[in-house]
Amino acid sequence: MPQKDYILRQIEMLGAALILIRKKIFGGGAPEGEVENGLQEVSQQAGLALDLARAATPETVRLLIAPTGEIEPGSCWLLAETLYLDGLHAEATGDVGRALDSLGKARMLFALLKPMGAFLVGFPEAAERIAEIDGLLEDGGKNG
Secondary structure: OHEEEEEEEEHHHHHHHHHHHHHHHHOOOOOOOHHHHHHHHHHOOOOOOOOHHHHHOOOHHHHHHHOOOOOOHHHHHHHHHHHHHHHHHHHOOOHHHHHHHHHHHHHHHHHHHHHHHHOOOOOHHHHHHHHHHHHHHHHHHHHH
């Protein structure tokens, strides 16, 4: 049980870091590279490789997060949220291709989590994130 508590605390800590990154994206004015460095740091601390997730196909990302077919919700949620924020940041900086790609992968990961309901207190459920991403992808398709 102590191991599980430790893992949940780590996930909550990384979730808090992602909240700060989100505020920087929406607040603007973050120094050059600060959001990127934050996303890389969170993914690295979670044992996930953001650069690999960016380069991989959605099918490969799914295999990375659930190699045995069983989803570990914490890792899946952290990568989904990181890719979601990566997509938002890419959109804010005008990189429409990366935005659409990262948001699409994030949506796929949130869809894996959707049946599990809420995962972290203070964050929307996977279904809410999916609806938000669908809106962004729809807008990206019209404007991009």
